[in-house]
Amino acid sequence: MVSDAAGARARDASGQGFSTADLVGRTAPLLFLLVLIAVLAWLEPGFRTERNLFNVLRQVSVIGIMAVGMTFVILTAGIDLSVGSILAFCGMMAAVVARGSRSLLEGSDPGGIQVLWAALAAMAVGLVLGLFQGALVGYLKIPAFVVTLGGLGAWRGATLLLSEGQPISTFSDDFKWWGQGFIGKVPVPVIVFLLFVIVAFIILRYSQYGRWIYALGGNEEAARLSGLNTNLLITSVYGISGFCAGVAGFLLTARLNSAEQVAGQGDELQVIAAVVIGGTSLFGGEGGVIGTFIGAMLIGVLNNGLVMLKVSPYWQPIVVGAVVVLSVFIDQFAKRRRRRV
């Protein structure tokens, strides 16, 4: 026992020396974001405007909402490649419901209740698709990568079938408000995004469910032997991810005033990038939604800044790719330092 106590003391003492590395590792994305904002604000007066700030936020909100859902999935050491396609399918579903209700088309009476139906359709379909994929992962034990890779193709195809290859465009003002409107000075999608971040934060930090997610991601066998229903939990996180993609699809359709077949194509990679940049480990059990928010913002600011600085758009994916690798490297470097005790 003496050795135990001494060991604990030694760890304590050395812990002090490592907290710098630890702190840098944890706050690296935030520091990077702040530096980037400062540099851009200095270089480019156009970046500093309130309008541009909200513009960035609005652009990021669709990816960001999906990234909130993806955080749950990745915390369990899973992955969801299907979010872009679910977004397209749900966005199209909202449009179909809106068209069916007639009143939502341009020129007719704007009817709030029909907007609600369209939104509910998008959310419900997203949730169901997500739960379906989740059940395949959780109960049938098919690898998440495979299931959602299948979903990536299948839901895109379903979108084409649903729309018969044609985009569905021009909606009533009530509908468009969800994508283009403001509450005060803040764009509506931004408010939805922030709401999702806050709710997810509270769930992950303070609820039983949140604890279960971290335990499951940290050690699935220990979680099962502690009495958690691991299969159901796995299923649920894909449901959350699908639900978020559904909401994002509805908002995107409203913002573009059109449901496109190619909506969200390739978004899954940006969404995963946002989560990973935010410090959530792909091996599960570590990370959180605040990091995801920062990660999403970082991607948004980078893209916006590059446009403002008139850098060729071809550079954007290269820069984002480099940032993903760099941030994971910093994170792992800090962790290695921390664990070398």
Add this chain to the structure above:
Amino acid sequence: MTGISKSFPGVRALDNVSLEVRAGECLALVGENGAGKSTLMKIVSGVYPADAGTIEIDGQQVHPRSPSHAQSLGVSIIYQEFNLFPNLTVEENIFIGREPNRAGFVRWRTLRTDALAFLSRLGVNLDPRAKVRDLSVAQQQMVEIAKALSLDARVVIMDEPTSALTEMEAAALFRIIRGLKEAGLGVIFIGHRLEEIMAICDRVTVLRDGQNAGELSIEEATPDRIVQMMVGRPVDELYAESTEGTAGEIVLSARGLRRSGSAADASAVVLEDIDLDLRAGEILGVAGLVGSGRTELARAIFGADPIDGGEILLDGTPVRIGGPKDAIRLGIALVPEDRKLQALVLPLSVRENISLPNLSRMSRFGFVRRQDERRLVDRFIEALRIRTPSQTQRVVNLSGGNQQKVVLAKWLAREPRVLIVDEPTRGIDIGAKAEVHTLLRELADSGVAVMMISSELPEVLRMSDRIVVMRQGRITGELSRSEATQERVMELATGLHGERVA
């Protein structure tokens, strides 16, 4: 090998151990779990360096630096878990990394003829093109032996080679071992089953607590003498005394519990015909060799693995345990064998680990009441004297003993009626061990039914009010505290007893 010593942090694993094996003989290396057999073999095969001592092969002093270096020196080891690539074929496995080639292109025809040559030297009929994944355990073992031959091995070490074999397969293996002996190789046979050792080996070296406990030629050796050498050590005085006669009502019973099938062999018997009663206020020790089904029994009762037959009764009423969740609800707790893989969520804190199975009680509307949680965790950190700088310390940073206390705490917080502990003191230091023992005794005294699985015989003997011994998935005997001796338990565990009766 002479005068080999090896220490790990906190443990002296080997102390001045010597061993020699001659060309053309089979040496049996026996000892209890933890006696140092594996460490010794890992040193000779280059996995660990020795702290002191020398290794000679054919009179030449050698210093194996790595497993591949040891192989080039002529030492091949065949572990219980094979080092094969299941996705590759037999011939590819035999020559892995050493494929006959021309300018980097594999000469498949040479590969095949060479592989066939080694297989036929062993007298085994195996298709060199078969994938290893499709072979039986015994056949995979043949591939390992062929690989050793192809490496020009002088000494072949086999770590419990028969543990996963049927009797027929074991007989075939013995024929091969005799062939190796005739070819002038030395064989080191690590095993528990004394009847096998008597059948195949020429000499026996016994290890105990990391030291040489004696050596016998097979003519002098009797199973009794071997067992005595294996266990004949002064019993550690640290163990808490058991108090006989305090046992109360039967809380948990198993009737005809049965489970078959493993990953390697679907027809293997895992558990067969298990009848067991566990009383309130007693510590029931479960002894047996590694692989005898002790852990499987614990997991079956806890619902961690499905059972194929039989029933479990709680207070005399049959209960359905479909998973750990059901068991926990019924007041059963399991402290599993491997705390890092099965019990702890390493990246999470002490607090989060302890509260994990207790969250529902401490939550309102699905949200954890942080104050209740902190209070509960504090109570157990104090009661179990868990040495941690804070509740938020990650468990990965705690010592083994404190980690084990965290695991115990998370279950004790649920106030279980039945506590199953599997190797509760494995890999923890002596002080923590005594604390765990005291704790288990206090729990039993307070009326909890404790079932304790342990590979350490002295621990089982000192702690248990009653001992059941398992062998090959069956309970081979039950001993009261007064009947139990190390020799009796070992006899039941190795099956020697049954043979003598027959």
